[in-house]
Amino acid sequence: MKNKVYLSLFLITISGSSLFGQLKYTFSQFGDETWSFIKQPTKWDGGDWLKLGLMGAVSFLAIETIDQPVRDAVLRDQKYYKSVPMEFGRMWGEIYSPVVFFGGFAAYSLITNDIESRKIAFEVGQASLYAAGISFVFKLAIGRSRPYLEKGTHSFSPFESILNQDNKSIPSGHSTVAFIISTVLSRNIKSPIWKVLIYIPAVLTMISRVYQDQHWVSDTFAGAALGYFVATWVVDQHEKKSSSILGMSPMYPLSIRIAL
Numbered sequence: 001m002k003n004k005v006y007l008s009l010f011l012i013t014i015s016g017s018s019l020f021g022q023l024k025y026t027f028s029q030f031g032d033e034t035w036s037f038i039k040q041p042t043k044w045d046g047g048d049w050l051k052l053g054l055m056g057a058v059s060f061l062a063i064e065t066i067d068q069p070v071r072d073a074v075l076r077d078q079k080y081y082k083s084v085p086m087e088f089g090r091m092w093g094e095i096y097s098p099v100v101f102f103g104g105f106a107a108y109s110l111i112t113n114d115i116e117s118r119k120i121a122f123e124v125g126q127a128s129l130y131a132a133g134i135s136f137v138f139k140l141a142i143g144r145s146r147p148y149l150e151k152g153t154h155s156f157s158p159f160e161s162i163l164n165q166d167n168k169s170i171p172s173g174h175s176t177v178a179f180i181i182s183t184v185l186s187r188n189i190k191s192p193i194w195k196v197l198i199y200i201p202a203v204l205t206m207i208s209r210v211y212q213d214q215h216w217v218s219d220t221f222a223g224a225a226l227g228y229f230v231a232t233w234v235v236d237q238h239e240k241k242s243s244s245i246l247g248m249s250p251m252y253p254l255s256i257r258i259a260l
Helices: 002-018 027-038 047-065 068-077 084-092 099-111 117-140 174-186 192-197 201-212 215-238 240-244
Strands: none
Touching: 027 117, 027 215, 047 068, 047 117, 047 215, 068 201, 068 215, 084 174, 099 117, 099 174, 099 240, 117 174, 174 192, 174 201, 201 215, 215 240
């Protein structure tokens, strides 16, 4: 099911980008930026490797210190399992959410010829595809058991099965999707208040995945970090190129607006 959704998103991104040709955001641009994304580790400096190390260290500490205690605590009271905040958080990070956001912004941009909506649609689709590839590799390579299997926090079965989702706990895919959407929207919103508030659904996604016993805390942290950093990189590429995309002076800053 997940593979079909991401394939659909890939096809929509390609077909949709061809309609954006006169304003960039094309398949050619997608290909160039994808190659640049793949080469990124070869360009990392000490600060980049430090960030990666810190992310790994925080995840490791969470596994060792809080994963099991937090799970024990939330399982004592499950009366909010189907509550509105928990379900809203789950849906914000569902696999279909990037398709919905991409489709909505892309359709609006085609109807109104709005460049800002095209940019958002392109970034949601692009970041989702990149993160999906990374997440798949790590899920398969680590093979961590989900908490509901009752195998504990240190149960790993690397490369056991591509289809078995029970051993694909880290990173949390829902948290990755949630932070991609919230980060892209936040970076494209003018209002400082909304830039912060738009992350509330993503945080609810992390909470819901732990509360509904689908992930450990460390899983959600790793997923959130992946989604945030991939989406940030994608948006950065387009804002650096804003002058060529919009035909403006290189010194003219791109300010993206969303009417809220």
